Amino acid sequence: MFKGILAGVILTGLISPFMIRLACRVGLLDHPGVQSHKQHTKPIPLAGGLVILLVLLVLFFAFGLGKMSLIGVFWPALIIFAFGLWDDFKRLSALQKLIGQVLGAMAVVLSDVSIQVFENSAFYIGGSPLIYVWLDRFLTVFWLVGVTNAFNLVDSMDGLALGLSGWALAFFMLVTYDSNQIALSMLTALLLGICLGLYFFNAPPAHLFLGDSGAQLLGFLLAVIAILYNPLDRYQASSWFLPILLVGVPIFDTSLVFFSRLRRGKPVYQAGRDHTYHRLVALGIGTERAVQLMHLAALVLSCIAFIALGLPPLPANLLFATCLLFAVLAFYYLDHSQRWQ
Numbered sequence: 207m208f209k210g211i212l213a214g215v216i217l218t219g220l221i222s223p224f225m226i227r228l229a230c231r232v233g234l235l236d237h238p239g240v241q242s243h244k245q246h247t248k249p250i251p252l253a254g255g256l257v258i259l260l261v262l263l264v265l266f267f268a269f270g271l272g273k274m275s276l277i278g279v280f281w282p283a284l285i286i287f288a289f290g291l292w293d294d295f296k297r298l299s300a301l302q303k304l305i306g307q308v309l310g311a312m313a314v315v316l317s318d319v320s321i322q323v324f325e326n327s328a329f330y331i332g333g334s335p336l337i338y339v340w341l342d343r344f345l346t347v348f349w350l351v352g353v354t355n356a357f358n359l360v361d362s363m364d365g366l367a368l369g370l371s372g373w374a375l376a377f378f379m380l381v382t383y384d385s386n387q388i389a390l391s392m393l394t395a396l397l398l399g400i401c402l403g404l405y406f407f408n409a410p411p412a413h414l415f416l417g418d419s420g421a422q423l424l425g426f427l428l429a430v431i432a433i434l435y436n437p438l439d440r441y442q443a444s445s446w447f448l449p450i451l452l453v454g455v456p457i458f459d460t461s462l463v464f465f466s467r468l469r470r471g472k473p474v475y476q477a478g479r480d481h482t483y484h485r486l487v488a489l490g491i492g493t494e495r496a497v498q499l500m501h502l503a504a505l506v507l508s509c510i511a512f513i514a515l516g517l518p519p520l521p522a523n524l525l526f527a528t529c530l531l532f533a534v535l536a537f538y539y540l541d542h543s544q545r546w547q
Contacts, residue, residue: 214399255419357425
């Protein structure tokens, strides 16, 4: 795994400067003032997605992952990247973005990768088994689209989305290795190396942005890895929520924005400065401290998920319920009218 991380870091460091120049040359830039929530003062290259795709493409086949079943993960990811890159260039509508995400999710399902919850005998209450298959496919598409959007939306400050992705990938690498899914663990190691290498260029002051192509690609790959993860010799009732906690901060951020805007009658899919990061800054927390606090929250949730994995179902699910309770309290605190209008 260390070789994969090191290869990702080195190759990302070597390729990023060239991708930054290419993005500047073709006009793939995020200009200040284009949207109200933009805070940077000069054009920044949207080169993150290009770097992630190119490095992953090289290392994916260099480490022999293309010869394994993981090849079915790569092609749907190209759909997500293509629509994300299109959005970086032309600024797609919310519906056009959603179409691209659904197409990528459906490609995963067609590759025979799917969540299997309702097909479990414990959920069977009668009727045609085909109904449960379609319910699982719908849940798969919902999960993939939801997590993809969550990472795209949480990418509101330099280094934030990469840090959250890095923590999730680090723990996915550990648990997939523990479950003897070596190929999947290597994929997460490569992605972790890419995130570490990119962080140098995306940390304040950023030399590049992830863009929709980069943030959506990371979110989509993490969502697919979560589906492919299959714990061995563990209670299924203690492991089902592990992926949710590993990407818990982006999910919380998306839920906060969605329900907050819904309560106030504001457009749900319109870009704005009402994300978790913006609210923490509005409370008087410095910009860097706000990012660090969200990274710390991701680390804590990942540790809780890792601990719960070795517990019997009852205490494990009580631990998850406690996390949900804290999430609800955090929602009402951040969205209270005294702190946010």
